[in-house]
Amino acid sequence: MTLTLQDCRALDAQDPLRALRNLFHIPEGTIYLDGNSLGVMPRSAPARVADVVAREWGNDLIQSWNKNGWFALPAKVGDKIARLIGAAPGTVVATDSTSVNLFKVLSAAMHLAQADSPGRKRIVSERSNFPTDLYIAEALCRERGFELVLIEPEDIAAALTPEVAVLMLTHVNYRTGAMHDMAAVTAAAHATGALMLWDLAHSAGAVPVDLTAAGADYAVGCGYKYLNGGPGAPAFVWVNPRHTDRFWQPLAGWWGHATPFEFTPDYKPAAGITRYQCGTQPMISLAALECGVDTLLATEAHGGMAALRRKSLALTDLFISLVDERCHGHGIGLATPLDHAQRGSQVCLTMDRPHAPPLRGSLPPEGAPAALGRPGGGGGSVAYAIVQALIARGVVGDFRAGDPSTGSGRTGSPDILRFGFTPLYIGFEDVWHAAEHLRDVLETGEWQRPEFNQKHAVT
Amino acid sequence: MTLTLQDCRALDAQDPLRALRNLFHIPEGTIYLDGNSLGVMPRSAPARVADVVAREWGNDLIQSWNKNGWFALPAKVGDKIARLIGAAPGTVVATDSTSVNLFKVLSAAMHLAQADSPGRKRIVSERSNFPTDLYIAEALCRERGFELVLIEPEDIAAALTPEVAVLMLTHVNYRTGAMHDMAAVTAAAHATGALMLWDLAHSAGAVPVDLTAAGADYAVGCGYKYLNGGPGAPAFVWVNPRHTDRFWQPLAGWWGHATPFEFTPDYKPAAGITRYQCGTQPMISLAALECGVDTLLATEAHGGMAALRRKSLALTDLFISLVDERCHGHGIGLATPLDHAQRGSQVCLTMDRPHAPPLRGSLPPEGAPAALGRPGGGGGSVAYAIVQALIARGVVGDFRAGDPSTGSGRTGSPDILRFGFTPLYIGFEDVWHAAEHLRDVLETGEWQRPEFNQKHAVT
Numbered sequence: 001m002t003l004t005l006q007d008c009r010a011l012d013a014q015d016p017l018r019a020l021r022n023l024f025h026i027p028e029g030t031i032y033l034d035g036n037s038l039g040v041m042p043r044s045a046p047a048r049v050a051d052v053v054a055r056e057w058g059n060d061l062i063q064s065w066n067k068n069g070w071f072a073l074p075a076k077v078g079d080k081i082a083r084l085i086g087a088a089p090g091t092v093v094a095t096d097s098t099s100v101n102l103f104k105v106l107s108a109a110m111h112l113a114q115a116d117s118p119g120r121k122r123i124v125s126e127r128s129n130f131p132t133d134l135y136i137a138e139a140l141c142r143e144r145g146f147e148l149v150l151i152e153p154e155d156i157a158a159a160l161t162p163e164v165a166v167l168m169l170t171h172v173n174y175r176t177g178a179m180h181d182m183a184a185v186t187a188a189a190h191a192t193g194a195l196m197l198w199d200l201a202h203s204a205g206a207v208p209v210d211l212t213a214a215g216a217d218y219a220v221g222c223g224y225k226y227l228n229g230g231p232g233a234p235a236f237v238w239v240n241p242r243h244t245d246r247f248w249q250p251l252a253g254w255w256g257h258a259t260p261f262e263f264t265p266d267y268k269p270a271a272g273i274t275r276y277q278c279g280t281q282p283m284i285s286l287a288a289l290e291c292g293v294d295t296l297l298a299t300e301a302h303g304g305m306a307a308l309r310r311k312s313l314a315l316t317d318l319f320i321s322l323v324d325e326r327c328h329g330h331g332i333g334l335a336t337p338l339d340h341a342q343r344g345s346q347v348c349l350t351m352d353r354p355h356a357p358p359l360r361g362s363l364p365p366e367g368a369p370a371a372l373g374r375p376g377g378g379g380g381s382v383a384y385a386i387v388q389a390l391i392a393r394g395v396v397g398d399f400r401a402g403d404p405s406t407g408s409g410r411t412g413s414p415d416i417l418r419f420g421f422t423p424l425y426i427g428f429e430d431v432w433h434a435a436e437h438l439r440d441v442l443e444t445g446e447w448q449r450p451e452f453n454q455k456h457a458v459t
Numbered sequence: 460m461t462l463t464l465q466d467c468r469a470l471d472a473q474d475p476l477r478a479l480r481n482l483f484h485i486p487e488g489t490i491y492l493d494g495n496s497l498g499v500m501p502r503s504a505p506a507r508v509a510d511v512v513a514r515e516w517g518n519d520l521i522q523s524w525n526k527n528g529w530f531a532l533p534a535k536v537g538d539k540i541a542r543l544i545g546a547a548p549g550t551v552v553a554t555d556s557t558s559v560n561l562f563k564v565l566s567a568a569m570h571l572a573q574a575d576s577p578g579r580k581r582i583v584s585e586r587s588n589f590p591t592d593l594y595i596a597e598a599l600c601r602e603r604g605f606e607l608v609l610i611e612p613e614d615i616a617a618a619l620t621p622e623v624a625v626l627m628l629t630h631v632n633y634r635t636g637a638m639h640d641m642a643a644v645t646a647a648a649h650a651t652g653a654l655m656l657w658d659l660a661h662s663a664g665a666v667p668v669d670l671t672a673a674g675a676d677y678a679v680g681c682g683y684k685y686l687n688g689g690p691g692a693p694a695f696v697w698v699n700p701r702h703t704d705r706f707w708q709p710l711a712g713w714w715g716h717a718t719p720f721e722f723t724p725d726y727k728p729a730a731g732i733t734r735y736q737c738g739t740q741p742m743i744s745l746a747a748l749e750c751g752v753d754t755l756l757a758t759e760a761h762g763g764m765a766a767l768r769r770k771s772l773a774l775t776d777l778f779i780s781l782v783d784e785r786c787h788g789h790g791i792g793l794a795t796p797l798d799h800a801q802r803g804s805q806v807c808l809t810m811d812r813p814h815a816p817p818l819r820g821s822l823p824p825e826g827a828p829a830a831l832g833r834p835g836g837g838g839g840s841v842a843y844a845i846v847q848a849l850i851a852r853g854v855v856g857d858f859r860a861g862d863p864s865t866g867s868g869r870t871g872s873p874d875i876l877r878f879g880f881t882p883l884y885i886g887f888e889d890v891w892h893a894a895e896h897l898r899d900v901l902e903t904g905e906w907q908r909p910e911f912n913q914k915h916a917v918t
Contacts (some may be wrong), residue, residue, distance in 0.1 A: 025513075025517045025518075027517070027518045027520065030520075032520065034520065034521050037521050038516075038520055038521045038676055040517075040520065041512065041513075041517040045512055045516075045517075046509060046512050046517070049508060049509070049512050049743065050505060050508070052690075053500065053504055053505050053508050053689070053747065054500075054505050056482075056690070057497075057500050057504075058484045058486070058499075058500040058504075058505070058692055059484075059486045059487065059687055060486075061489075061497055061499065061855065062493050062497045062855060062857065063498050063809045063850075064690065064795065070690060070691075075802030078857035096556070096738070097554070097555070097712065097737060097738025097740070098738055098739075099712030099714075099737045099738030100555065100559060100710060100711070100712070100738055101715065101736055103709070103710055103737075125722050128711075128724075129724075130722075131716070131719075131722050131723060131724060132712045132713035132716075132725050132738065134725070134726075135711045135712060135713060136503075136711060136712060137723065137726075138711065138726050139707075139709040139710070139711040139726065140709065142709075143602070143709050150724060154462075167552065167688055172771065175722075192590075193501055205637050224739065230512070230516055230527075230741075230742070230743055231511075231515070231516055231523065231529060231739075231740040231741075231742035231743065232739040232740045232742045232743075232745070233741060234741060241881065242810055248598075250562070250598040250599065250601070250602050251558070251559060251595070251598070252594045252595060252598040253556065253558030253559070253591045253594060253595060254560075254589075254590055254591035254594060257590070257594065261588050261860075263634075263859065263860065264590060264858065265586050265587075265588075265590060266593070266594075266597065267593070267594035267597050267598065267607060278471055278556060278558045278562075279555075279556025279557055279558030279559055279591065279694070280556055280557075280683070280690075280691040280694060280742075281556070281691045282689075282691040282693060282741040282745075283689070283690035283744070284508065284689055284690065284691075284741075284743050284744045285741030285742070285743045286741075288512065288693070288743055305473070320692040321709050329468065359577055367538050391522075396520065396521065398521065400722065401720075401721065401722065425474075442692065454815070
């Protein structure tokens with residue numbers, strides 16, 4: 001398959017989701033392939049946020065809790081997110097951060113497991129799971145006398161022994177874009193008596209998700225990636241209704257109380273998902289999140305998540321084939337599965353050469369922050385420098401450092417060039433240009449310029 | 460003392476903080492005495508928030524984490540808050556909710572106590588503490604095999620037995636405005652070997668606080684009350700540097716990691732207060748919080764917190780004397796201490812008659828939300844109806860229902876009419892008018908109108 005620029009333009013012209021690009025503000029001259037890290041701003045967000053600030057806060061003040069629906073906003077936004085992840089109304093709240101929400105549900109799952117099968121004291125997860133999930137699990141295991149076992153994805157079935165209380169996985173891997181079969185993995189966990197907890201950070205709004213059909217037990221996810229909710233937008237939490245009222249979580253703040261405005265000194269958890277709320281939520285950021293979620297719901301009139309998924313796969317297929325065709329001979333490899341069933345909405349490339357030859361000027365300048373050139377920080381990494389060179393050209397992806405302790409067969413995972421393809425606002429022509437820029441960067445060697453080897457942290 | 464309206468105007472004219480009122484947007488026709496629940500909007504907030512949304516998020520996108528200082532914002536805002544509470548730079552972060560932060564520090568305090576004095580398994584707090592603090596403490600006690608003992612304020616000294624691991628108090632009581640002597644209570648706790656944890660929700664930005672001088676161990680506080688940070692603004696957390704690195708808290712998310720961007724699978728807590736961060740923070744709301752905190756820092760050129768405190772006491776003294784003078788014969792009582800040393804920045808009134816006689820039309824209309832007239836919800840309460848009648852006149856205070864299980868001598872605490880006096884934007888003339896409105900409401904009996912007996916939750 002060799003597509004021309006004209007072919008890509010034709011694909012854009014036929015794209016049923018094309019009109020939705022107008023819902024977003026895409027900075028001039030930018031091909032933004034980092035929506036898996038921070039989604040772009042919906043055009044509706046500035047006016048909505050301004051209204052929350054000037055009218056709701058500025059004029060209506062305390063009355064807004066009722067008059068402008070602040071009390072109900074975590075549940076209202078949660079119900080909207082529910083439509084994207086196969087959850088019933090009233091089973092999702094938008095609140096806190098993903099890390100805090102993971103703490104809540106993993107804690108609840110551990111309590112549930114201890115009540116039903118006290119012998120199960122093991123949490124299983126992937127070594128390459130997003131680290132904050134592992135840190136929270138490590139903390140809870142330490143608190144509760146559980147054991148955290150980290151495995152490679154191909155070892156999941158073997159790891160599901162009778163000791164396992166909870167299998168905790170991220171649906172789409174943040175580094176590689178590899179996607180688990182949610183229904184099959186959940187069934188495997190349940191078959192061995194383990195509870196199944198999914199982190200949807202890289203799948204909610206990116207791929208079709210059906211928690212109810214899969215029969216999963218708990219889920220959390222992120223508001224600021226594919227949901228376009230703005231920097232640090234509140235996250236969300238879902239609990240299968242069969243568990244919601246059964247167990248309690250220790251972040252027992254007043255927003256999860258059955259009757260918070262009775263101000264009683266003892267805690268009575270609210271029925272349903274409300275008990276997974278804790279404290280007062282940041283309303284301005286939550287309003288921005290609603291604008292972001294609304295952009296996803298706008299797909300419902302254009303074929304919904306199925307149409308989004310078709311376009312996502314077409315975009316990632318196109319990028320993979322263009323890179324394969326044009327960038328060979330430069331040591332580029334593919335970390336993302338070719339199999340559609342195993343692919344999220346991103347493409348992750350690797351470099352054969354993890355480190356650049358020492359170049360004059362590529363060392364950190366004297367007095368530079370210690371982060372420069374720190375281990376894993378990307379200093380001297382070819383992949384890192386390529387990503388920086390692309391950003392300078394307006395093609396925004398990101399870099400994730402390899403980890404020698406991770407990777408199939410413990411060979412260590414490579415450095416990653418990560419490109420997110422968000423079908424709501426990325427078109428086929430964008431993909432064509434992104435691949436062309438990558439070829440140019442590789443062929444000209446411009447990534448070797450010193451300025452592309454200076455490290456700043458990115459998320 | 461009988462002050463006239465002219466006297467009050469003269470006091471405003473002489474007020475060294477008067478100019479700071481211009482930093483705020485006060486809605487036309489409103490005397491806002493609820494800054495202890497939600498501070499008014501700084502005039503700087505709309506433009507700052509719009510810039511974070513349109514430029515930082517909209518245009519700079521992912522680069523803003525470094526370019527626009529998002530990574531550093533929790534610490535930057537924390538350092539500003541530190542100046543208001545007697546904390547050293549680098550010892551405060553603005554993050555999460557007060558409830559979540561309380562969980563972090565109470566958990567850390569319990570671990571510390573268990574390491575140093577394993578026999579101490581008791582948390583002591585006030586029965587009339589803000590309930591979310593009690594709920595979090597109850598949850599942690601349940602998790603860790605500790606006991607939560609709730610007492611009346613006059614019983615603190617007697618409760619400090621060798622079993623006590625942590626004394627956890629709110630500096631200024633949310634219902635009564637009564638303030639503890641932070642230095643004396645902290646010293647008493649330490650004298651018996653207990654750790655001291657303060658909730659500054661109703662004191663940070665309201666009264667001078669000096670955590671360092673008091674030698675306190677842990678503190679949390681709220682961003683959306685006296686700090687004027689906007690609805691649900693992130694809260695803050697402080698840990699005395701002598702403890703910060705010694706113990707770990709179980710909300711061990713990646714923002715508290717020593718090197719989050721190495722993405723290592725194991726948790727290594729950062730040095731210092733950074734380890735009390737957990738997940739990604741809501742940047743838009745955090746930017747609004749910074750605007751709010753800046754309004755407090757603006758006092759530094761006008762006499763600082765000492766000047767704020769002088770004005771606060773003058774305002775609450777004035778309100779107390781005006782109410783005493785003009786509203787007698789209506790059953791109004793004072794729940795707030797007359798002694799300056801024991802008073803925060805609010806005045807709380809009680810009513811002799813807790814419940815109104817059944818009035819035609821005061822019952823919830825058919826089909827009204829269940830919250831109407833629910834226990835503790837204020838339906839039928841005279842105090843509740845008076846607050847509603849005042850709000851209709853533009854005098855915004857709030858109502859807190861009594862609790863039969865609370866109060867000195869277990870007589871039950873009364874319903875409260877709560878008025879916050881925020882010296883940054885409340886003037887003496889405002890106080891004069893507020894008292895006049897209260898007199899009118901009582902003398903005309905307009906609080907008996909049915910519309911003032913319909914219940915909506917307020918915070």
